[in-house]
Amino acid sequence: xxxxxxxxxxxxxxxxxxxxxxxxxxxxxxxxxxxxxxxxxxxxxxxxxxxxxxxxxxxxxxxxxxxxxxxxxxxxxxxxxxxxxxxxxxxxxxxxxxxxxxxxxxxxxxxxxxxxxxxxxxxxxxxxxxxxxxxxxxxxxxxxxx
Amino acid sequence: xxxxxxxxxxxxxxxxxxxxxxxxxxxxxxxxxxxxxxxxxxxxxxxxxxxxxxxxxxxxxxxxxxxxxxxxxxxxxxxxxxxxxxxxxxxxxxxxxxxxxxxxxxxxxxxxxxxxxxxxxxxxxxxxxxxxxxxxxx
Numbered sequence: 001x002x003x004x005x006x007x008x009x010x011x012x013x014x015x016x017x018x019x020x021x022x023x024x025x026x027x028x029x030x031x032x033x034x035x036x037x038x039x040x041x042x043x044x045x046x047x048x049x050x051x052x053x054x055x056x057x058x059x060x061x062x063x064x065x066x067x068x069x070x071x072x073x074x075x076x077x078x079x080x081x082x083x084x085x086x087x088x089x090x091x092x093x094x095x096x097x098x099x100x101x102x103x104x105x106x107x108x109x110x111x112x113x114x115x116x117x118x119x120x121x122x123x124x125x126x127x128x129x130x131x132x133x134x135x136x137x138x139x140x141x142x143x144x145x146x
Numbered sequence: 147x148x149x150x151x152x153x154x155x156x157x158x159x160x161x162x163x164x165x166x167x168x169x170x171x172x173x174x175x176x177x178x179x180x181x182x183x184x185x186x187x188x189x190x191x192x193x194x195x196x197x198x199x200x201x202x203x204x205x206x207x208x209x210x211x212x213x214x215x216x217x218x219x220x221x222x223x224x225x226x227x228x229x230x231x232x233x234x235x236x237x238x239x240x241x242x243x244x245x246x247x248x249x250x251x252x253x254x255x256x257x258x259x260x261x262x263x264x265x266x267x268x269x270x271x272x273x274x275x276x277x278x279x280x281x282x283x284x
Contacts, residue, residue, distance in 0.1 A: 004185040005178055007169055011189035014168020015196020021161035022197065023204040028153045030215035030223040033161060035254040040278045052154040057257060059158020064166050064261045066159060075169030077259070079266050080177055081249050091256075091270040093245025095277020098253060101238025102228065105252040106161075108239070109194055114201030115226070122231050123239040128180075130243025135180040138248065146174075146181045 010073055022110060025056070034107025035060070036098035080144050101127070148217040162258040168193040171259040173250025180247045245277075 022033045029052065038053045046053075081087060098104040101123055103112060108127070112120020138144045169175045170193060178187030214222045228235075246252050251259070251270055259267045 001182065002185050003188065005175065005187040005189070007175075007187075007189045008192050011168045011192040012196045014164045014166070014170065015193035015198075016200060017164030017167060018161055018193065018197040019164075019200025019204070021157045021164060022201045023208075024160060025154065025157040026204055026209060026215070026223070027212065028216045028218070029149060029157075030218045030221055032224055033157065035161075035257065036252075036278070039253055039257060039275075040282075043275055043279065044282055051150045055151050056154035056158040056161075059155045059160075060162040060254065060257050061158075061260055063159045063162020064171065064258055067163050067166055072167060075167075075172055075175060077172050077262055077264075078174040079250065079264070080174050082266050084266075084269060086248050087266050087269050088273045090245040090249035090251070091273025092277040092280070093241045093248070094252060094256070094270075095245075095274035095279075096281050097238045097241030097243070097245060097277075099238065099278050099281035100234050101240075101242055102235065103239075104242060104254070105194075105246075106254050110197040110201050111205075113194075114198050115205045116202070117226065117229070119229055119231055119235060123235050126236055126239035127243035127246060130240040131180040131247035132182050134244045134247035135177060136183050139181065139184055144177070146177055146184055 007075060010075060018106075018110065022106075022114070032107065032111040034103055034111055036104040037102070037107055040099060080146060083143070086143065097127075153217055161254065164197075165255055165258050168196075171255045171262075173255075175250075176252075176255070177247065177250040 025031050025033050038056055042053050042057055103123055108120040108123040165171050175187055179190035249270055256271050
């Protein structure tokens with residue numbers, strides 16, 4: 001192990017801001033900030049709660065544009081994987097997997113662990129574990145250079 | 147207005163700003179976190195730690211003391227649907243983890259990175275949306 005590109009200050013600050021967004025939605029509206037679920041219910045046109053979910057997603061999309069008017073430390077943008085087949089398979093797995101497992105990094109990781117839900121703690125350990133193993137394999141196969 | 151427009155819009159904007167500042171809309175940082183056995187970037191742990199430092203007292207302390215959310219007395223606090231550790235949770239989370247590690251995007255950052263106007267981000271986003279809808283059909 002070799003520690004690189006570590007940004008503890010920016011990442012902790014960003015994490016606290018994410019926590020603030022979770023608190024806003026829960027304390028003012030009563031909902032969990034599970035993004036895969038919110039987004040899924042928008043594209044599945046679930047009429048129950050459609051408007052608030054769509055508004056949340058619009059906020060998420062325009063956030064980087066609003067932020068670009070302010071000075072902040074840009075941590076860059078780089079996609080190590082650009083092979084279209086891998087990008088598509090990755091997208092399908094993320095979409096299908098988050099629905100089957102009923103949560104993603106925000107739903108299980110931030111909200112579920114925040115509620116000390118055993119189900120979410122298990123889910124988070126599995127997706128992080130699967131992710132670590134996958135990177136180990138793809139890097140060994142030379143599919144990705146990290 | 148407050149309940150359906152202002153509160154979710156502000157929460158979405160704040161969430162997206164947090165993701166960008168934390169560097170989570172950069173797939174290289176996310177894949178760097180999963181690269182524990184190589185050149186490891188522990189940043190994502192700090193993102194989760196910071197977020198949970200706020201979400202935990204929100205749910206377990208402040209939320210418990212409130213009768214209902216401030217602008218949503220009608221519906222009240224959302225209830226957790228499932229508690230059991232079943233095979234869909236395990237298989238789904240494993241599939242999600244593999245896809246997450248292949249490209250470096252989970253749903254939130256993929257949506258917040260759309261304004262990068264990048265063909266690969268868009269391709270991932272469309273595939274992710276199709277994957278979600280396939281689950282609905284099957």
